Amino acid sequence: MTASAAIYLRISEDRTGEEAGVTRQREDCERRAMDRGWDVVAVEQDNDVSAKGRQKRPGFERVLQLIEDGAVQVVIAWHLDRLQRNRRDEVRLYELCEKRKVVVSLVRGPDLEWETPTGRYLADNLGSLARLEIEQKSDRQKRAQAQAAQAGRRVGGRKAFGYTLGGTEVIEEEAAAVYDGYRALLAGEPLAEIARDWNSRGLTTGQRGNSGERKDVPSPFTRSSVRDVLLNPRNAALRSHVTEEDRERAREERRRVYACDHVVGPATWPPIVDEGTWRAAVDLLRDPRRRTAPANARALLTGVARCGTCGDTVHSGGAAMTQPLRIYRCRSMKHVSRAAEPVEAYVSAVVVSRLSRPDAADLLTDESKPDVGKLREKAVALRTRLDGAAQAFAAGAIELSQLTRITEDIKTRLTEVENELADAGRVDVLGPLVSSADVQAAWDRMSTARRRAVVDLLMVVRLHPPGRGTRTFRPESVEIEWVAGA
Ligand SMILES: [Zn+2]
Structure with a gap:
C-alpha cells in the first residue's frame, strides 16, 4: 500500500x-x-x-x-x-x-x-x-556584523550604555559611571543609590536603533534600568546571543530573557570591567534574597548579625520616628533585644582596627584574590572546547552520546570557573578601605550599605543578651568570629 x-x-x-x-x-x-x-x-x-x-x-x-x-x-x-x-x-x-x-x-x-x-x-x-x-x-x-563594524560600517541594534552606537568603542563618561556602578554594587550600595549617582552626572538611558528607527526618549535611570546595564555581559567584553527559540521558551515559562545566561564567548570590543567583577555583580543581582530584601535603608547589622540563641539574623526594630531607641532583635522577639547604637559602634571600631593593621593588605593578596586573568583564560578555553565538540558532532566525527557527555563535563567545569570568577570580584569590597591611609575616615565616608558588605565579608557577629541590670556595654556580649583569612 x-x-x-x-x-x-x-x-x-x-x-x-x-x-x-x-x-x-x-x-x-x-x-x-x-x-x-x-x-x-x-x-x-x-x-x-x-x-x-x-x-x-x-x-x-x-x-x-x-x-x-x-x-x-x-x-x-x-x-x-x-x-x-x-x-x-x-x-x-x-x-x-x-x-x-x-x-x-x-x-x-x-x-x-x-x-x-x-x-x-x-x-x-x-x-x-x-x-x-x-x-x-x-x-x-x-561575525558578519563584526566585520561590518571593523570596516567602519554601523552595526544595527540598540545602543548599549557605556558604548558607542556601533558598540566598538567606549564612551568615557558613561563607561566611568558603569565602572563606578559595579564597585558601588559590590560594596553593597543599593541600585537606587547608583541610579541617583548616574542621574546626578547628567547621564540618561540610551537611545535605540539606527537612524529612521524608533528612538526612545532618553530618560533618567531607575533601579531597574541600572540593573539591566550592570547585568549586560558586554561590559566584560563577553558576547551573548539570544535566539528566537530562547525567547519563545522564556515566554512559555513566563520568565525574562537575560543576555547573561547566553554568553557565547569573548568579544573584540574593550571591556569596562573584568569578568570576575561582572560575574560577581550578576550573582548578586540575581540572588533571590536581594529581590526580597527591603529597598529602604537598613541598619548596619540588619540581616548580617545573628541571634546568639537561635542563629537567626537580627533586624533593627522600632520605627525611628516614634521610638527613641533603635534595637536589634531576632524574629522570635524574645531571645535578644539590644540597643543598636553601642553594638554598631563596637563592631565599627573592630573593623576599623582590623583594617588599620599593617597586615591588612594581606586580605587582598593572591591567596584571597584568585588570578582573574588566568580564570578568564580557563573560561575562554572551556567555551572554545564546547564549540569544538558541537562542530565535531555536526561534522559526524563524534556520536550524539559522546557530544552529550562532553558537553555536560565541560559545562560543569565552566560553572566552577565562573563561580571562582564571581568570588574574585567580591574581594573588591575591601580594596578602598585597605588602600586608604586613614581607614577610619574612609569608613566614615562609606554608606551604611557599603559598611554592611564589609562586615559581612570579614566576620560573623552574634548578639547575646546584654545581661540583666547592666548599664555599661560589655564587649563580650557581642561575639565576633572572623571568617577564614580575615
Ligand atoms: Zn533568636
Whole structure:
C-alpha cells in the first residue's frame, strides 16, 4: 500500500543567504517522496515573519489536522528547525505522531518514528541540536556584523550604555559611571543609590536603533534600568546571543530573557570591567534574597548579625520616628533585644582596627584574590572546547552520546570557573578601605550599605543578651568570629 505524505515548508527570514529557499525546500521534499514511493497528498507552508511571536501557524495546524484525521502516514520536512518552532508545538506534534503512528521524514536528517523509546529520544535530541544549529548560524551572522563594524560600517541594534552606537568603542563618561556602578554594587550600595549617582552626572538611558528607527526618549535611570546595564555581559567584553527559540521558551515559562545566561564567548570590543567583577555583580543581582530584601535603608547589622540563641539574623526594630531607641532583635522577639547604637559602634571600631593593621593588605593578596586573568583564560578555553565538540558532532566525527557527555563535563567545569570568577570580584569590597591611609575616615565616608558588605565579608557577629541590670556595654556580649583569612 502506498503511504500518503504531507509536505511542510516554512519560509524563513533569510538573512545569511545560507538557507535553502522555499523552492529548493519543496523540490527536495518532493524528491524524497518520489525516492520512497510516497504519495504527496498535501503541501502546507507558513511564513516565518507572520509566524513570529504568539501567532498560530495555519499551515502547521493543517498538517496536525491531517495527522489527526489519519489522512497521512508521513510528514516530510526539509529540516527539523523548519518543522518545530517551539517546545509546545514540538510536544503536540510528537504526541499526535505517536498516537497515529506517523513518521516524520527529514530531508536533512533521519526518519523520526515516535513509536519506540529510541525514536522519541532521537527526536528529542535532534530538537536540541536544531536549536544549537540556529545559535551557530547566528554566530556567523554576528561575525558578519563584526566585520561590518571593523570596516567602519554601523552595526544595527540598540545602543548599549557605556558604548558607542556601533558598540566598538567606549564612551568615557558613561563607561566611568558603569565602572563606578559595579564597585558601588559590590560594596553593597543599593541600585537606587547608583541610579541617583548616574542621574546626578547628567547621564540618561540610551537611545535605540539606527537612524529612521524608533528612538526612545532618553530618560533618567531607575533601579531597574541600572540593573539591566550592570547585568549586560558586554561590559566584560563577553558576547551573548539570544535566539528566537530562547525567547519563545522564556515566554512559555513566563520568565525574562537575560543576555547573561547566553554568553557565547569573548568579544573584540574593550571591556569596562573584568569578568570576575561582572560575574560577581550578576550573582548578586540575581540572588533571590536581594529581590526580597527591603529597598529602604537598613541598619548596619540588619540581616548580617545573628541571634546568639537561635542563629537567626537580627533586624533593627522600632520605627525611628516614634521610638527613641533603635534595637536589634531576632524574629522570635524574645531571645535578644539590644540597643543598636553601642553594638554598631563596637563592631565599627573592630573593623576599623582590623583594617588599620599593617597586615591588612594581606586580605587582598593572591591567596584571597584568585588570578582573574588566568580564570578568564580557563573560561575562554572551556567555551572554545564546547564549540569544538558541537562542530565535531555536526561534522559526524563524534556520536550524539559522546557530544552529550562532553558537553555536560565541560559545562560543569565552566560553572566552577565562573563561580571562582564571581568570588574574585567580591574581594573588591575591601580594596578602598585597605588602600586608604586613614581607614577610619574612609569608613566614615562609606554608606551604611557599603559598611554592611564589609562586615559581612570579614566576620560573623552574634548578639547575646546584654545581661540583666547592666548599664555599661560589655564587649563580650557581642561575639565576633572572623571568617577564614580575615
Ligand atoms: Zn533568636
